[in-house]
Amino acid sequence: MKKTMVILSIIVLTLTLSACTKDKEESTSSDLQKKESEEQTTKITYLNNHYSVPVKPEKILFLNAFESIEDAVILGIEPYAASAIGSDEEPFPSFFGDVTANTIPLLTTSGDSLEYVLQLAPDLIISTDMEDPKVLEQLEKIAPVIPTSHYGPDWQENLEMLAEITGKAEKAKTLIDQYHQDKQNAIHYLDSFQDKDIVAIRIRGGEMMIYPKDVFLNDVLYGELNLPVPEAINKVNQQTVITLEGLYQANPDYIFIQYDLYENDMDGSILEELQQSPVWKGLKAVESNQVFINAVDPLVMGGGTLNGRIRILEATMEALSN
Known part of the structure; x- marks a missing residue:
């Protein structure tokens, strides 16, 4: 009987120690997983x-x-x-x-x-x-x-x-620094354009749209390159339709057109019809051959990205340097 009790005590002790060891292992494993997870995040x-x-x-x-x-x-x-x-x-x-x-x-x-x-x-x-x-x-x-x-x-x-x-922090810094340097060079060159009106238009759903001075191309043209804000642009605070007659009244010296087929029901004739209009042909920018269509890809996210700013800056300099 006494021998049986001893054996039972040993079994109980063994099971208890085993359970404690298992709990400790699970706890250690959990702590390790948590630590590994924390080490893998920042x-x-x-x-x-x-x-x-x-x-x-x-x-x-x-x-x-x-x-x-x-x-x-x-x-x-x-x-x-x-x-x-x-x-x-x-x-x-x-x-x-x-x-x-x-x-x-x-x-x-x-x-x-x-x-x-x-x-x-x-x-x-x-x-x-x-x-x-x-x-x-x-x-x-x-x-x-x-x-x-x-x-x-x-x-x-x-x-x-x-x-x-x-x-990629170092690469980002290099790209940003280069952009600011190019921008300063452009600002210096464009100082002679302070008496010129430059308007960016996006054709959507068959209509010409203009935007506030800090949206799409405008943020770079006026905010970054310090070009004068035309009166027509100063009047709007959201995407606004500008009629052909309204554009003729504004009569800018330079026009940037963005035209994406997906925004115009895949209809390329809209732009062609616009260009055939007598009113369009009478625009100062058209007569002097200073209209630039998709100089900046319409799928570029405007001035909201460094890529967009670089492309707008490059397109502006190329257009106005001719």
């Missing part, structure tokens, strides 16, 4: 908000963050997946080059893409502050999410944030 600050992101994200998905896709392209970062900008046949603009050659195009809206995004299993999602908050909540269950600013003047913070995450 904290960044972007526009006064703090985010925890992977140290070396390999599968960055860009959802409706069109400015950030351009930032990725100029930094040479291949997006894992990204919202399409063009058609099914050509989801990304040709000026993206080979950077998006292997990028998975997302051809549907944010809400419809959620299940597919889950299947893609990204390790970081770059979104936009214009996204539906409910969609952002769902995305955060899939991977860390950074909603980037669509406000044009935040272009540098946007670029630097993406560069910091992807180890």
Whole structure:
């Protein structure tokens, strides 16, 4: 009996020690996993908000963050997946080059893409502050999410944030410094154009649109290059239709036209008909051959990206140097 009790005591002690050892191992394993997880992430600050992101994200998905896709392209970062900008046949603009050659195009809206995004299993999602908050909540269950600013003047913070995450900070600095140097050279040259009116027009849905002085091309033309703001532009505070008669009344010295087929029901005749109009032909810019069509690709995200600013600056200098 006594021998039996001893054996039972040994068994109980063994089981207790085994359980303690298992609990300790599980606790240690959990602590190690937590530590590894923390070591694999880093904290960044972007526009006064703090985010925890992977140290070396390999599968960055860009959802409706069109400015950030351009930032990725100029930094040479291949997006894992990204919202399409063009058609099914050509989801990304040709000026993206080979950077998006292997990028998975997302051809549907944010809400419809959620299940597919889950299947893609990204390790970081770059979104936009214009996204539906409910969609952002769902995305955060899939991977860390950074909603980037669509406000044009935040272009540098946007670029630097993406560069910091992807180890491209030095390249971003070099590109930004070069842009500012080129801008100063351009400002010096364009000082002789202070008596000229330069207007940028975008044709959408068959109508000519003009924009406030800090939107699309205007932010660079007037805000960065210090060109005078025409009266017609000063009068608008949102996308506004300008009639042919209104354009004739403004009669600018130079006109930049952006015309994208996708924004005009794939109808190329709209531009042709405009150019055949007697009123159009009587414009000062037309008579002096100072109209520039798609000098800046209409798919470029305007002044909201460094890429856009560089392209607008280059197009302006090329146009006004002739």
